[in-house]
Amino acid sequence: MALATWSSSFASCIAVQLADSLTLxxxxxxxxEVSRDGGTTWTAxxxxxxxxxxAGVKMFEGQFR
Incomplete structure (x- = not known):
């Protein structure tokens, strides 16, 4: 599984890549969950x-504003 995250003062985002063969x-x-304050609080x-x-993977993305 690969994770990519990025954030700004406006939004926090996360992307998760899973092998296509997995049925999760x-x-x-x-x-x-994402944090915009260095891990003090987290939001689902x-x-x-x-x-x-x-290419054999599925990508899921989520965003919190």
Whole structure:
């Protein structure tokens, strides 16, 4: 699994790549949280499938504003 994160004063984002062969469901089998204050507080992010079956991976992304 690969994680990519980025943030600004306006939004926090996360991307999760999973092997296409895995049948995991976001929110059930895995969750994501982001922090915009160095880890003091965390906010749950809803992940959506944004890139199904590209080069053997699925990509899920979530954003918090």
């Amino acid at each position: 469901t976001p929110g059930t089998d895995f969750t994501a 992010v809803t992940l959506s499938l944004t890139m199904p079956q590209l």
